[in-house]
Amino acid sequence: MFVKGEKERCFAYSVSVACTKNAFVLDLEVAPGNVHDTQVFPDLFKRVKKRHPGIEAVVLDAGYISPAVCREIIKAGALPVMPYKRPMTKKGYFKKRDYVYDEYYDCYLCPNNQVLKYSTTNREGYREYKSDPKICRECPVRSKCTQSNNYTKVVTRHVWEHYLEIAEDIRHTYWGKELYKKRGETIERVFADAKEKHGMRYTHLRGLRKVKHYLTLLFACMNLKKLATWKKKQGTLPPAVPAFSSFLSKIHKIFTFNKTPLPSLAA
Template identity: 35%
Template sequence: MKVSTTDPDSGYMFREGKPEGFFYLDHRTVDVKYNLITDVFVTAGNVHDSVPYLSRLDRQRKRFGFEVEAVALDSCYMTTPICKGLEERKIYGVIAHRRFHPTQGLYPKWKFTYEAGRNVYRCPEQQELVYRTTDRHGYRHYASDPKMCAACPG
């Protein structure tokens, strides 16, 4: 873990598309109805945005008497603790979805179609992926013929 020699309370941040170094992050909550900032909280740069969320939500509910029915959050807040915490508080969470980028040269999962009658998937090039096995977590695995995919444009 990197520690700043001039400001040990800061945190070393490394995120894609962001500057790298020692930083602080400010977390803001905005009321959608009136577009007012209702909370600002500062953490070290290496603290994930989702970590202080539930405690800040609780603070605002208590301090201002907010009766929160729903919250809208960025995709980085889609974590098990936040989902569980919102459910326990009986708050409806609308959390953005992040599409994962597949490995270069591979098609993303959503481009495949499933043929239930034959229990196969079909890629965008119409090649079949047949069922191979079910892993110990219950996920079914399908595979293509490597010879057919060798010259794939995808």
């Protein structure tokens, strides 16, 4: 079951695609609609990195923003280039960026300049920092911070959060901004052509294996079309029309020599 934002629910498959800066598709990974993109990325990235070890940067959309994905890319010797993602905070409350992390003392400072100390690390890999309920009880801005019954504010920080911070620093660089703009010319164009020209919006097939075979052929055909266009511009291919006319003339001579009428188009 695929659910995204306010869109209606439907049974669907999702596909993650990797392409070059010239929009040639390198690899793809198909998953059920209820599997998040960040879970699909590691296997796809490892295959692409194995065949193309010289990758310097990986440009992704907001769906792939996570500490695990950033760590995977940086550990492989590449740089993650990601966009800005709005915080998922309720309206009227402080955002997470309003809580300042102190790396030296390993704690957070709230907007009221109170300390949130480290408490524990949960099973999802997030370190929990909790406030003092005695201070929060009398805090004048508590209504914008937390509505907890025990008057305790909890801020979480992933154990790999510093990898995400590296990606955030890259996002603000001129190089990162210019590189991210190329998404509209590359992978976005690949998906647009696949959906509008090759019917990728819907499928009559069922099962990951069948859908992956279909999409592999689809993107292979798109690569071949692009390659043929490139070669034609470079003048490495003969003109298509004269070659086809020559082929038809040879066929016509064969049928004439054998005194066999040419088959009609209807046949």
